[in-house]
Amino acid sequence: MIPFRLLFVFLLVAVLSGCTLFNVNILSPAKPLEEKVVEGEGRPKLLLLDIAGFISEKESDGVLPAKQKASIVSRVRESLRKAEQDDDIAGVILRINSPGGTVSASDIIHHEIQGFRSRKKVPVYACITGLGTSGAYYIATASDRITAHPTAVTGSIGVILLNFNLEGLLGKIGVAEQSIKSGAKKDLMSPFRASTAEERRIMQEIIDSLARRFFDVIMARSNNQLERQELEKLADGRVYTAEQAVAAKLIDRTEYLDETITGMKKALGIKEARVVGYYRPGDYRGAIYSFSDTGAASGISLITINADGMEMLSSPQFLYLWRQ
Numbered sequence: 001m002i003p004f005r006l007l008f009v010f011l012l013v014a015v016l017s018g019c020t021l022f023n024v025n026i027l028s029p030a031k032p033l034e035e036k037v038v039e040g041e042g043r044p045k046l047l048l049l050d051i052a053g054f055i056s057e058k059e060s061d062g063v064l065p066a067k068q069k070a071s072i073v074s075r076v077r078e079s080l081r082k083a084e085q086d087d088d089i090a091g092v093i094l095r096i097n098s099p100g101g102t103v104s105a106s107d108i109i110h111h112e113i114q115g116f117r118s119r120k121k122v123p124v125y126a127c128i129t130g131l132g133t134s135g136a137y138y139i140a141t142a143s144d145r146i147t148a149h150p151t152a153v154t155g156s157i158g159v160i161l162l163n164f165n166l167e168g169l170l171g172k173i174g175v176a177e178q179s180i181k182s183g184a185k186k187d188l189m190s191p192f193r194a195s196t197a198e199e200r201r202i203m204q205e206i207i208d209s210l211a212r213r214f215f216d217v218i219m220a221r222s223n224n225q226l227e228r229q230e231l232e233k234l235a236d237g238r239v240y241t242a243e244q245a246v247a248a249k250l251i252d253r254t255e256y257l258d259e260t261i262t263g264m265k266k267a268l269g270i271k272e273a274r275v276v277g278y279y280r281p282g283d284y285r286g287a288i289y290s291f292s293d294t295g296a297a298s299g300i301s302l303i304t305i306n307a308d309g310m311e312m313l314s315s316p317q318f319l320y321l322w323r324q
Contacts, residue, residue, distance in 0.1 A: 033078055033278040038288055042272030044090040046264060047083050048288065049076065049278075051094055054321075055101025055109070055135050072101075076109050079278045080116040090273060091264045092116070094126040094143055095257065095288075100134030100321040103159065103210055110217060113142035123267060127260040128152040128251070129289070133239055135320030137250070138214060141221040146251040147260050148242035154251060157218070157235035159210045160319050161203055211235070214320065218250075225249045257288055 038048060057073045070078070083089045094113070100106065117124050126132075126140035128148035133156035140146045140154075148154055177193070179186075188199055195203075215231055218224065226234075226249050234248055242254045255263070265273050275288060 031281050035276050038275045040274045044270050044273040045088045045276045046273050047092045048095050051096045055105045057105045073105050073108050077112050084120050091122050092124045096128045096132045096136050097130040098136035099131050100136050103320050106135030106138045106320045109139050110142045127257050138320050141217045144222045147255050148251050150254050152242045153239050154245045155240040158237045159207045
């Protein structure tokens, strides 16, 4: 019988090297989004758009019954394009419950929201219902106003690069990695050896650059009242309660989602509006707190079932993520 430790090492090496174990490809393609009224009446519509789970560009496989789920990036773009073509859409509320995700996915969604705002000319609010940290907060800064539930957590401003060093572990079982490379830095951040001081310096420069970009989007957000030096003191990676975030001027106010909806209607000067969501067939839930299937990374494998963000273990990635 194979020792458990050896089996664990084999599985971990397979994940880190990008191998897929026993994937089951029994997928059906995702269907177009459909509009469903969540509550309210009247002609104007307020769209609830979910930013939930691990934020990634990765398309993911559903758990049985088999279905393919679009990435959160593609879902947000599809939703915004649909809303842009609807003359009755009077505003959009980002309903956020996410620890963040990859740098690129967070930045793409931020870009898509900014583009939508400039073309559609309707207000976009962000309401953090649970977690709105790191990349999720980055996305929230693209809105006109950021609110959070009294018990929500936000912040974790910054960048992290996750990597593993398996050299010592593999050495104990007599496994050695061999690579033939065209340049000295071709295997930068390899999990099979310790990184050098120069390699860490190279990666730190990239992280610092991405952190400065994070600072830039915060400074450029609507209603920003922070000075750059104030922000740099806040951005040490820590998280904040909603009350602390208001005091630190990271968000605009604390309130519940229904209050955010009421506030948007008041700002628009309308008494009645239909709150709508875009859902895949079979995903609809009939309440403002029912999150849609956001396509968070999941799959069927020997290692994990429905584990959000598992793909970040397969190779080093720059992340706007609160690492819990």
